[in-house]
Amino acid sequence: QDAFVAFHVDKALVSKYLKSLQIGELAPDQPSIEPTKNKMLVKDFRELRATVEKMGLLEPNQLFFFLHLAHILLLDTAAWLILFYFGTSLMPFIVSLVVLTISQVQASWLQHDLGHLSVFKKTKWNHLLHKFVMCHLIGASAKWWTLLHSRHHAKPNCFQKDPDIDMHPFLFTLGKKFSVELGMKKKKYMPYNHQHKYFFITLPPLLFPTYFHCHTFYIAYTKRYWVDLAWMLTFYIRFFFTYGSLLEIKSVLAYYFIFRMLESSWFVWVSQMNHIPMDIYYDNNLDWVSTQLQATCNVEQSLFNDWFTGHLNFQIEHHLFPTMPRHNYWKVAPLVKSLCAKHGIEYQCKPLLTAFADIV
Numbered sequence: 001q002d003a004f005v006a007f008h009v010d011k012a013l014v015s016k017y018l019k020s021l022q023i024g025e026l027a028p029d030q031p032s033i034e035p036t037k038n039k040m041l042v043k044d045f046r047e048l049r050a051t052v053e054k055m056g057l058l059e060p061n062q063l064f065f066f067l068h069l070a071h072i073l074l075l076d077t078a079a080w081l082i083l084f085y086f087g088t089s090l091m092p093f094i095v096s097l098v099v100l101t102i103s104q105v106q107a108s109w110l111q112h113d114l115g116h117l118s119v120f121k122k123t124k125w126n127h128l129l130h131k132f133v134m135c136h137l138i139g140a141s142a143k144w145w146t147l148l149h150s151r152h153h154a155k156p157n158c159f160q161k162d163p164d165i166d167m168h169p170f171l172f173t174l175g176k177k178f179s180v181e182l183g184m185k186k187k188k189y190m191p192y193n194h195q196h197k198y199f200f201i202t203l204p205p206l207l208f209p210t211y212f213h214c215h216t217f218y219i220a221y222t223k224r225y226w227v228d229l230a231w232m233l234t235f236y237i238r239f240f241f242t243y244g245s246l247l248e249i250k251s252v253l254a255y256y257f258i259f260r261m262l263e264s265s266w267f268v269w270v271s272q273m274n275h276i277p278m279d280i281y282y283d284n285n286l287d288w289v290s291t292q293l294q295a296t297c298n299v300e301q302s303l304f305n306d307w308f309t310g311h312l313n314f315q316i317e318h319h320l321f322p323t324m325p326r327h328n329y330w331k332v333a334p335l336v337k338s339l340c341a342k343h344g345i346e347y348q349c350k351p352l353l354t355a356f357a358d359i360v
Contacts, residue, residue, distance in 0.1 A: 002042065002288035003154060005049065009117045009323055037287040041343050045289045045320070048339055052321065057332055060325040065119045068110055069133075075103035076137065083246045097255065101262040107137045108267060109310025115146050118325045135231030139239070140212065141220040143228050153322055157275055157295035158283040164271075165280060171202065175280030196360050203272075208264030209257055270308070273299060273355035274315035278348075292319040293340065297348035299355045301330055308352075316347065 008014045052058065079100035086092035113119050114130035127142075134142040148163045155161035159168065159178065168174040173182055173192045182188070190198075220228050243252050279294045286294070299305055299313035306313065314329035317336055324332065340347040350358070 002045070002049075006288065006320070006322055007150070007153070009121070009123055013123075036285050038290055038343070041289050041339075041345075042287050044339055044342065048335055049321075051335070052324070052332055055331075057328040058321070058324055060119055060121070061327055062119070064325070064327045065110070065113065068106070072103050072107045072110060072133075072137070075099050075106070079103060080242050080246075083243070088247055088251065093251075093255070097259050097262065101259050101266070104138060104259065104263045105266045106307075106310070107133055108263070109312070111138065111142070111145065112149075112310060112312075113326060115142065115149060116322050118323050131228065131231050135228055136234050136238075139232055139235035140216040141225055141228040141232060143223070143225045144216045144219040147219065147223075153319065155283055156292065156319065157278060157280045158291075159281060161283055164275065167203070168280070172199070174276065177281050199360065204265040204268040205261040206264065207268055209260040212264075213260070269356055269359070270310070270312055272359050273352075274312060277355075277358035289320065290345075292316070293345055293347075295319070297350065297355070298333075299350055299352050301333075305352055313352070 004014075005011065079096045082092050082096040082099065086095075111130055111134040114126050114133060117123055117126045119129065120126050130142045134140055134145060152162050152164045157165060157175075159165060159175075165174055168178060169182055169187065170189050172190070172195045173179045179192070182192075217229075217232075219225070220232070239256070240252060243255060247255060274296050278297055293316065296315045296319045298316050299309065301313060311326035311329055312318065314326070314333060317324070317329040317332050318326070320336060321332065337347050339345075
């Protein structure tokens with residue numbers, strides 16, 4: 001299937017393990033392709049996939065990722081050095097917070113690359129560095145992220161299948177169709193007519209320091225991800241030892257909570273701009289390409305946008321080719337745009353601020 005091809009780097013290895021799970025074939029009278037699938041689109045996309053592989057666009061440039069990791073580690077160190085050399089008065093405190101926030105968000109983009117197996121050719125090296133970046137540099141579980149994010153990619157914007165939209169209807173009502181459904185059922189968990197206002201003070205600043213903070217530990221503990229938990233503890237030991245040597249306990253806790261809020265705000269605005277304004281509904285069992293295209297949109301390319309969003313401004317290309325190294329998205333974008341034009345599918349690409357406004 002297209003999803004299988006999209007997710008796995010070493011398909012021969014995965015097929016080897018899947019053979020032991022095979023229980024039989026479909027009966028001869030059973031359709032192998034659901035009637036909802038666009039056969040011509042699927043055919044053309046598979047040809048595009050073959051072209052992408054021949055062009056070497058799935059091959060990572062490891063210098064790109066090494067330099068990215070280097071600038072993360074440099075900023076992480078600089079955040080502490082600012083307080084060490086300039087003291088803990090208000091201005092160094094604020095500058096240090098900003099520098100650490102940048103380091104943390106850029107680390108989030110790098111762990112995203114590693115989680116998608118797009119940095120190294122060998123899967124095990126991706127997993128190993130993923131644990132270092134996600135668990136040690138950020139303080140969250142790598143396996144927890146993979147569990148949630150793989151489900152998001154398999155069924156983006158499909159209610160009850162995509163964990164990224166689980167906030168409907170308990171915090172926000174998402175999608176035009178769901179809003180109507182809730183209205184007809186007269187169900188109201190929140191004052192939805194004001195959700196564009198309370199969004200600013202809920203999801204962006206609080207997602208990381210509250211929900212994600214608890215959920216990553218909960219999943220890691222209940223699913224017995226002991227290696228992840230051990231790695232995660234190294235982040236907290238390092239953070240509270242290094243910053244605790246310079247700041248009082250109240251200041252350390254304030255510093256930690258504020259940078260998590262800043263990191264959360266940056267992450268939420270970037271991650272939501274590509275999906276929340278798009279179609280959100282139950283799973284209609286569409287083909288892989290249609291499922292991804294109806295749930296994603298792009299943001300215009302620029303050096304700043306690429307860096308600021310971790311190349312998630314190329315969300316369409318990322319969802320169609322999740323294992324593709326992000327430095328190659330711009331190369332495949334014209335081919336994807338041509339595919340969409342051929343099949344009459346809208347290829348949305350917006351300015352960054354327009355994408356932010358569309359969330360609201």
